[in-house]
Amino acid sequence: MTITRTLLKRTLRDVESIDVFAAVDDDALAEFSPRDEGEGYGFVYWGRAADGAFDSKGALVRPLPMWWGASRAELQMAFARRNLVVRIEESKKQRDDYAEHGTLVLSPASEGATSDLIELIEVFAALGKRKVLAFPCAGSTQSAGWEIVAERERSPEQTAVFWHEQSHDAFDAFGRLTGKLHLHWRGDAGRVCDALVEAGFVVDRPKSDQQSIVVRPTGSEAPDIERFADALAANPAPVAAKPARKAKAPAGPFAALHRYRGPDRTKPIHRLRFDPSGTWLVVAQSPDRGGPDHLLSRVDIATGERQRTFAPKCDAWECGGIDFLPDGRMVFSLQDSGARVLVWEPDRDVEREVAYDEYSPLTSVSLSSIDAAGEILALVTGTGVALRTISKPGAAVWPERARVGGPPPSTYPIALVSPDGQHVLWGEYGGSQIRWVAVAGGRTVWKQEPTHNGGALDQLCFDPSGEHLVVLCRLSGWSATAQWLQSYALAKGKPAHAALQKASQGVTTFAFHPDGKRVAIGKLDGELVLLAYPGGELLASQKVFEKKGRVTAIAFDPAGARMAVGSEKGEIAVLAVPAPE
Structure with missing residues (x-):
């Protein structure tokens, strides 16, 4: 087998939901943003100079340095399944919102090298031929791995074994075991252990079905795969092209x-x-x-x-709304276990929480609107729309004055208080119906279904x-x-x-x-x-x-x-x- 551009393309295609950018302009590499250019949840890209690692027939003749952002385990597994050893290293420096990212080197030496990971995949493949459900790196957690097993066979008599992404950290940048790898199993653990020992692995056999099978590090030597910096240096810059034109501002x-x-x-x-x-x-x-x-x-x-x-210590997942009062104070809501309404007083640069309401897990938007006079706040809750009186600066609590509308709809409710404060609009994002409800008496004046x-x-x-x-x-x-x-x-x-x-x-x-x-x-x-x-x-x-x-x-x-x-x-x-x- 020769490592080719086509083989690389097929390998990366095995990784779920990543964008691949080949031969990115070297002048743009420093500012290249995969989030801007792609749609996937991960990425792999390399520069135009590095693209010269392939000859005219598409064969890899020099080490190819790449940048990646995805699941390191999934990316390493994709190469290992094709019997290729790469050097994949994770960076600790933050990059946008990618949980894992770093560098990867595919080398002409990748083809002849082997690793503990490749050999384990081969053992699992052999177990599969013997009617064992053997899944290397199955799911992100142990429970996810068992779900994958259950999709194939629910019977507890069926022997199964897997490891998951979290335990994949036992493998280093080359796929060598440098820590204990815990294998989760059911059925006949002896069959699995015997196959591993036969392949040369050191195994701790479980003494009960509550213990995992432990595969110990082998102490194998690192393969001769170039470091990322050396791989970059091995690919000289191509003949200078015309300077990249700066994108014109849209006219x-x-x-x-x-x-x-x-x-x-x-x-x-x-x-x-x-x-x-x-x-x-x-x-x-x-x-x-x-x-x-x-x-x-x-x-x-x-x-x-x-x-x-604002509210830097609040462990919230979404901002439910922002509004300004006529006196310049800013009102905003944050959502965690409930709807938290906070006010910021710019004159004294003070923040305080003035209202809190628990609500159903389906609530998506809390603070929806304030009346025109800046006197009433509408807040979505689990039992209707809470209308709260907006108090003077310095007040610790904004008291509730009314609750109307009844229980929220089945999905993502929203409420708006009318400019005059006399009515509340009560509806749902994921549903179709909206209701115009009188604050006095709670009567529904009219209802509509905008999306039919x-x-x-x-x-x-x-x-x-x-x-x-x-x-x-x-x-x-x-x-x-x-x-x-x-x-x-x-x-x-x-x-x-x-x-x-x-x-x-x-x-x-x-x-x-x-x-x-x-x-x-x-x-x-x-x-x-x-x-x-x-x-x-x-x-x-x-x-x-x-x-x-x-x-x-x-x-x-x-x-x-x-x-x-x-x-x-x-x-x-x-x-x-x-x-x-």
């Missing part, structure tokens, strides 16, 4: 004032808000692919530099006039046509503004301009569109983000002269809003 009516990453790099931008003076920006990022370092941050509008972290017995409600807010509710309806997933804005007159709950619904097809998020006459919507491909409200006439459009990923958040400053736009890839653009004609 269009929205002049780009500032561009930067969110504080937590590539995590999706979840919420954006300007402060009442328009001098700084609040950014919440989504816990996509692992939680953010900091859930909610204040950043400098011009540079994106983090100036402050299917789909989800992804965003709801009142228009600046306070006379209409606007809902982002989504049928399923995200597509160019499966989302739209649906408007309802609050007085009677009747659908309104049909032209807006047609003009907003494909919307992914939206925000009203402070003048109430315009609405900005985001699209899947990074496009930003400004529509007249309520007629839906197109006023301006521009692709704001060149990278893959939809627009996820939009916010106007109080004066309406600027808007901040966030993307699924963690990008933020602050744009000038064109003046109305």
Whole structure:
């Protein structure tokens, strides 16, 4: 067997959900972001110079240095299953939100080398031919491994053996055993142990079915696989190409004032808000692919530099909402075991928790809205909508004044208090029905099903006039046509503004301009569109983000002269809003 480009491609294809980037421009390697360029949960890439490790026929003639981000165990297993020993090392330096990442070297010497891992895979394959369920590196945990066994055979009489990803740390960068490998088993442990001993492994046999089979390190020598730095040096830079042209800023009516990453790099931008003076920006990022370092941050509008972290010690997984009171205080909610509402008083730079409610595990959004006067807060709970009185600065608790709406729907409830504080909108993201409920008496005034017995409600807010509710309806997933804005007159709950619904097809998020006459919507491909409200006439459009990923958040400053736009890839653009004609 000769190691070829095709073999490498097939090997990497065996690793679930990773993006492979071959021959990345060397000038771009330092800033290369797999999250920007790909869609997978992991990556492997190498530079254009390193791509010269393959000759004209595709055979590997020099060591190939690669960068990776995925499960080290899964990636190492993919090569070992093809009898290839690689040098795969993990970096401790943080890289975006990848739990594991590092470097990998595939060498011409990889073909002739062997390792404990390769030999164990061979033992497991031989056991499989003898009717033993033998799964090398099965699942991320012991329970996940037993689930894999159960999918094949539930009978406890069937002999089975496996190790899982967590115990895979017993293997070093080459696949040598350097620590004890615990094998979980059932049935006839003797058959498994005998096969391992026959292959030359040192085994501790279990004395009961509560003990694992332990495979001890063999003390084998490391194969002659080049270090990553040496592999890089072995691939000289190719003949200088023309300097890479810098990507031009997208042209269009929205002049780009500032561009930067969110504080937590590539995590999706979840919420954006300007402060009442328009001098700084609040950014919440989504816990996509692992939680953010900091859930909610204040950043400098011009540079994106983090100036402050809010509730840094709160072990929360999502920001449920952000709002500002007329007196300048910021109200926000964080979700862990319940909905925690906090207020930040900028004059004294003080944070305090003013409300807490336990809720069902299905609750997704807690703080939904504040009335126009800044006197009432709506908070989703497990037994309805809690309306709390917003107290003066310094108050330790904001007391509950009413609870309406009844138990929450079956999925992800949301509640909005009307601008005048007299009604509550009560609905659910994952469901279809919304109800307009009177605070006094709890009577349901009207109900609607915006998505008509299917789909989800992804965003709801009142228009600046306070006379209409606007809902982002989504049928399923995200597509160019499966989302739209649906408007309802609050007085009677009747659908309104049909032209807006047609003009907003494909919307992914939206925000009203402070003048109430315009609405900005985001699209899947990074496009930003400004529509007249309520007629839906197109006023301006521009692709704001060149990278893959939809627009996820939009916010106007109080004066309406600027808007901040966030993307699924963690990008933020602050744009000038064109003046109305």
